[in-house]
Amino acid sequence: xxxxxxxxxxxxxxxxxxxxxxxxxxxxxxxxIQVVFWVGALACVLYGVYLVARARSGxxxxxxxxxxxxxxxxxxxxxxxxxxxxxxxxxxxxxTLTEIKNRLK
Numbered sequence: 001x002x003x004x005x006x007x008x009x010x011x012x013x014x015x016x017x018x019x020x021x022x023x024x025x026x027x028x029x030x031x032x033i034q035v036v037f038w039v040g041a042l043a044c045v046l047y048g049v050y051l052v053a054r055a056r057s058g059x060x061x062x063x064x065x066x067x068x069x070x071x072x073x074x075x076x077x078x079x080x081x082x083x084x085x086x087x088x089x090x091x092x093x094x095x096t097l098t099e100i101k102n103r104l105k
Contacts, residue, residue: 030091037084044076 020026051069055062 027091027094030088033084033087037080040080040084041077044080045073048073048076 021028048069048071051072052066053069055065055069
């Protein structure tokens, strides 16, 4: 069984080449989705900080606004992460099915 695993790993292709990129065999979207996550997470945190900063009205604090800001800062990045993971999941399924197809050849 150990030999079979060694044979399977030696059959792997090297990392994707530029030809694979231009032939659409290499997916660009998963990398872009990771960038979208970081931008979205940063935007949620900044919006949360903005809401907390605006919660000060005169000599008092708007407690509901502070809670909204904290919620955006904490739960916003989590929601963005979950949405991005769902999209990336489709690409991972595609990669796994492609590997299975290539091994069956």
